[in-house]
Amino acid sequence: MASIFTRIIRGEIPCHKLFENDLVIAFLDVNPLSSGHALVVPKQETAYLHQLSAASAMALGAALPLVAGAILKTTGATAYNVLQNNGALAHQEVPHVHFHIIPKYADGSGLGIMWKPGGIDHPAAAELAALVAHQLRG
Numbered sequence: 001m002a003s004i005f006t007r008i009i010r011g012e013i014p015c016h017k018l019f020e021n022d023l024v025i026a027f028l029d030v031n032p033l034s035s036g037h038a039l040v041v042p043k044q045e046t047a048y049l050h051q052l053s054a055a056s057a058m059a060l061g062a063a064l065p066l067v068a069g070a071i072l073k074t075t076g077a078t079a080y081n082v083l084q085n086n087g088a089l090a091h092q093e094v095p096h097v098h099f100h101i102i103p104k105y106a107d108g109s110g111l112g113i114m115w116k117p118g119g120i121d122h123p124a125a126a127e128l129a130a131l132v133a134h135q136l137r138g
Helices: 004-009 054-075 122-137
Strands: 017-020 024-028 038-042 079-083 099-104
Touching (some): 004 038, 017 054, 054 079
Antiparallel strands (some): 017 024, 079 099
16 A cells, blocks of 8 residues: 555645655645654655665755755754654654654754663674674675
């Protein structure tokens, strides 16, 4: 079954569109955390960021700063968060890659974050880094 974002891309569900090209669409979130809260969505339907084609990933990379800049200029916000979740355990509700651009205002509206940093185990980190680097070299 097509995700809600695919249905928006197809024009089956209306949206407040901000930007669109062959690979990406951006529109206002219907449940915004603040004024100007937008979603930037690849037209390629895949659940995880790492599953995107290089073309879709590059198009997202180009669209994100354009949309963020336009939102700042339009709303007067001076700060924003970019949020992207992958998988239900990471709080992804729609199984279609999407980025939130969430303006932050002096009144406190926008994304609230609770960050619980831990300590690093340097030997374990060195081992993990070597294994990931090996995967990247293919």
